Amino acid sequence: MLDQLSTPSTSIVQVQNEKRPSLFSRMIRTPGIVVGAIGLFLIALLAFAVPPLAHLDPYAVDPMSRLQGSSAGHILGTDTFGRDLLARILSGAQTSLVVGFLVALVSGVFGTVIGVVAAFNSVLDQILMRFCDGLMAIPAILLAVALAAALGPSTTNLIIALTVVYTPYLARLVRSRAIAVKSEAFVEASLSGGARPWHVILRHVLPNTMSVIVVQSTFTFAESVIVEAALSFLGAGVPAPTASWGNILYDGKSVVASAPQMVVFTSLILVITILLLNVLGDGLRDLVDRRAQRHIAHFSIFGIGRKRRTAKKGGAA
């Protein structure tokens, strides 16, 4: 019974797929995805492979050679404590990539769980979504600052704070997408045929939501890198002596006249990383089904996540 009913739904999806080229070939024909993925891979390679190979130590202090320009020993020069700037920037890249990736991953998982639960349980839906609204109404950096201040300065606490900030956006996205999928004819058929909610979630909702989660998580990654740098710059993020782009920029600010390389090179790699993540996210979004696209909220830094919800709620009220 159950198999008979769910068979047509999957065959429809397959027919659609046969008309279009495979996902992989569509991806490699989207310039943004190719450029973004290769660029980020190179940055990750630089960050994780070069320091051990070139014996770069981001913590080796040399007070005799503070704030030097570029030389054979220090390709990008040295910082305020005489530490090698290249080693600091690459170590900062590790911090940024790990923080950004973990925040994107954890908020993706929590957001998916909360969103699916909200879509399938109307009582929890009210409670969870009101709480998400409260979190989303507070501008992202402000909420991150307050949370980081309350939890105390450490990299783990920063990741927790950023996860709390970005999970509601994912939860809202997954919820609205899950409700849309739930009302599709093939899912209603499956449900009326006696399929359990678990079956529907695993078989229909998650596969049809995965694409928007990936896109949204890419943007979360980009924003986490920005907010991590901003918070570390303000002294509310990654604590010294751990290297972070925000810390290096903070140290570089006071010596910007004598050692501009600290600000210039760090800004450069920070901007390139965010640019690559944005380009990758835009490319991935272009591949996503148009109907699903409207749920994606980019630039929650600007509070944009709220806009669509207000419009939608207004329309339904």
Next chain:
Amino acid sequence: MLMYVAKRLLALIPLLFAVSVVIFSILHLTPGDPARAMLGAKASAAQVDALRERLGLNEPLIIQYFQWVADALRGDLGDSIFLRKSVVAAISDNVQPTMQLALLAIIFALVISIPFGTLAARYRGGVLDQTVNGFTLIGLAVPSFVLGLLLILLFGVWLRVLPVSGYTNPFEDFGRGMDSLLLPALALGATISAYITRTTRAAVLDVLNAEYIDAARSRGVGERRLLFSHTLKNAGLPILTVVGLTFGALVTGAAVIETIFNIPGLGSLLIQAIPRRDYAVIQGVVLLVTVVFLLVNLLVDILYGFIDPRVRLAKSGGK
């Protein structure tokens, strides 16, 4: 129209309730005793007890929450034990530079983004459009504090034409005041202008494809008038919405920018409160900015309904 405004106001109440719960919870998330965290390890047990008593931390959580909300509704956000004044006084002492900075930044952003966004849409696919798109792509990847540092390097260190630090109130000394606000406002406005340019371009493109534009053109309306009068007026609504939404980014961006340029605003107040664990100030600033942010967006929503009757009909009488 009144019904519409009332409905929007009523919808704000559950949201404010959720916001207040979140902000209240933040303080109580602190691992360990907040009073101990504020006073540091050297404080005696008696001092910690006295502060706990003063902050009302010995009451049950639910009582503490309602006490805090009741005080906030009366306009009392508590006292900062470090600044030795009330949080409301601290905020009102620091709010002026932030508002000036935010206002100047949004003016910069609009002056850059409205013409470029409109022209990019008009000459879609052309050189100008591609240049504008390239700049917005980069603009969205440059955080305002990074741009601020680079501007300091360029204008303050290399060209030596503008001050890189400090603040003068433009109402007291207009020239010096504007000099002190120019770089921070530019840093803040540029990032936001990238976003508004994109919205403007998309909104103008939408309108340019509308049939009433074809109709106006066939009536003999000139191209320039068509673009800046007919099109831009109708594209104004989405642009207005985005301007309202960027308010949150403006104020939080200002918080970071202020610390770079040593401007004594709300951001500096907030950032100085973090290492001191001055929770009353942190809660107060976050609450105030969020409430103002929500009110600004409510105002935009109401303006939206005021300008475009379709919006208010769809939202209040549609069903």
